[in-house]
Amino acid sequence: MTTTPITSSGHRPGNTAKSSLHRQPNLPRNRWNAVFTILAGLFAAIVVLPLLLVLAYVVIKGGSSMSLKLLTDLPPAPGMTGGGIGNAIIGTLIVSLIAALIAIPIGVGGGIYLAEYSKSGPFASFVRFGTNVLSGVPSIICGVFVYGLIVATRIFFDQSYSAMAGGIALSVLMLPTIIKTTDEGLKLVPQELRWGAIGVGASKFVTITRITLPTAMKPIATGIVLSIARAAGETAPLIFTALFSPFWPEGLFSPIASMSVLIYNFAIMPYDVQIALAWASSFVLVMMILIMNIFARYLGSLNRI
Amino acid sequence: MNASNNPSTRPQSSNPAPETCLSLENVSISYGNGKNVAVNNVFMEIPKGKVTAFIGPSGCGKSTVLRALNRMNDLIEGCGLTGRVLFDGQDLYDKRVDPVEVRRRIGMVFQKPNPFPKSIYENIAFGARINGYQGDMDELVESSLRKAALWDEAKDKLKESGFSLSGGQQQRLCIARTIAVEPEVILMDEPCSALDPISTLKIEETMHELKKIFTIVIVTHNMQQATRVSDLTGFFNVTDLVDYEGKVGCLEEFGETERIFNSPAQQATQDYVSGRFG
Structure with a gap:
């Protein structure tokens, strides 16, 4: 048996005794x-x-159908021609801004607590788990929740549907993303940097606000921009809360137009003008979200000092 | 109050021995809420204005003891300390002591250079500013960089990021940053372990200058470094403990560097400094 040459072993039936190293495209593998x-x-x-x-x-x-007039005019009454989606663009900006103003401080604050203060106790794991669950809650449920909490109870100056209610509903949707990116961004900051700050006599507060948070600014800002981009396109929560208005915004506590609800309302109307406006609105909304995503990528690529 | 603790009765001029800066009394430190004892029963008197080196094999608890001297271990969950650490006669682990205040008077330089993601100037100004420094900041930055022997290399790029410096320069920047807070003691945790020999030499030269102003405690793996820079050396070792599983660190011998390296009292010290283990 020991005299049997290795080349005659039966592993490669197609090969000759002296097998070549060249690639054979017809082999099964x-x-x-x-x-x-x-x-x-x-x-x-x-x-x-x-x-x-x-x-x-x-x-x-x-x-x-893009034109300056389309971006700045009010939508026409049914049956009329011309008009634009100016109020919906401004409405989307206002509602998103309200949502951001609510969600950024709460979300960043919660993320700071998770990453810097909580000592991996049961409360922190509960908050982390809750954040994950919240990010999976369908947006329409956020809308119904805020409807029941704010709109139906007329809690703001006896107003029912309002821009404020819409902003609050969107902020609930933004929260989990902001908390998570803040938490994870802060965890990426090297521990040695915190030690360095504490070693020169910085308190925990100063360490976080002056060293840790600025160092983690990139991922946090990226997360915030992405969450705003996501919320700006939401429809379901706004139908229940901000409703719609064919007029210019009348204040934070009145119903307000938004691009997503305008698409929802106009796309099913039997008028060609309204359907064209819905398409125009889709275009503006998609471009806005695309630009915000590109901006988020740009933020992510920035080099800190 | 004990009469010997009263400064007015302390025989300062008649006593040739230097004043004690930090004194450890029966210090034991454990991790994991007391489950793992890292170092046991350390007694030590670290004199003022001298360089004290901690040497010993890995896992002997020398870094742990160093970090206990400015309450850096507070940042590690489940780390506990028994015994007393006295600094100028005050127990650092007294409940009324503010650890932030402790760290302002006992600064620390870490193993890996860890400049802040700020400019060189801001790296130094940061600590001074949060400590309420009122004087001329430009002057402080310059004098701190000079003391850390970095001024000539950094004076033309104070506005550039701290990361633009080389590893050895970064470590000297970290030393300058610590000096700028004007502490009384500087703790150094293997400050040269991540550096090349030339940078190491520069840092050692810096330390010779610094010991005129500060008390320095340095942990090092490099025995030549201990002989080059230190006045006193503490040799830590790992031992077995009765009724305890696993190894525990302890202070084997503490004395003048000269004596520890040339005529140590303990066999283990002799073996370690002559390179027979560790």
Whole structure:
């Protein structure tokens, strides 16, 4: 047995005694390799296909009617022509701003607590778990919740639907993202940096506000921008809270127009003008969210000093 | 109050021995809420105005003891200390003591250079500013950098990031940052372990200058460094303990560096300084 040459072992039936090192495309393993490479590439293409199609469709349908007048005028009454989506653009900006003003301090504060103060006790794990659950709550439920809490009870100056209620509903949606990115961003800050600050006699408060938080600014800012971009496109929570208005915003405690609800309302109307406005609104909204996402990527690529 | 603790009765001029700066009385430190004893029964008197080196094999608790001297161990969850650490006659672990105040008077330089993500100037100004420094900040930055032997290399780029410096320069920046707070004691936890020999040499030269002003305690793995920079050396070792599983650190021997390296009293010290283990 010991005299049997190794080359005559039966492992490669197709090979001659002196096997070549050249690649043989017809081997089963190489064929399977090619098949799976093609399959994986195909599925990857299918993944980005919807994005490209949606973008292309919205750009063609909505982008074609773009004009300054469209961006600055009020929507026309049913049956009339012309008009624009100016009030909806301003409304979306106002509601998103309210939501950001509420969610950023609470979310960043909560994230700071989780990363810097909590000592991995049961309360911190409960908050972390709760944050994960909250991020999975359907947006319509946030809308109904704020409807029951604020709109139905007329808690603000006896007003029911209002921009403020819409902002609060969106802020609930933004919170989990902001808490999580703050928590994770702060955890990325090297421990040695905190030691350094504490070693020169900084208190915990000074260490966080002057060293840790500025160092983690990049991921936190990115998370905030992404959460605003997500909230700005939400429809369901706004239908229950901010409602809609065909007029210019009348204040924070009155119903307010928004692009997403305008799309929802106008796209199903039997008038061509309104349907065109819905497409225009989709275009503006998609562009706004796209720009915010690109801005978030830009923030993420910035180098700190 | 004990009469010997009263400063007015202390025989200062007649006593040739230097004043004690930090004194450890039966200090034991444990991690994990008392489960793992890191170091046991340390008695030590660290004199003022001298360089004291801690040497010993890995896991002997020398860094742990160093961090206990300015309450840095407070940052580690479940770390506990028994015994007393006296600084100028005050127990650092008294309930009324503010650890922030302790760290302002006992500064620390860490193993890895850890400049703040700020400019070189701001790195130094930060500590002074939060300590309420009222004087001329430019002057303080310059004098701190000079004391840390970094002024010539950094004077033209004070506005640049601290990260633009080399590793050894960063460590000297961290020393300058600590000096700027004007502490009484500087603790150094293996300050040269991440540096090349030339940077190490520069830091050691810096320390020779600094010991004229500050009391320095340094942990080092490098025995040549201990002989080069220190006046006193404490040798820590790991031992077995009765009724305890696992190894525990302890202070094996403490004395003049000269004596520890040339005629140590303990066999373990002799073995360690001659390179037979560790």
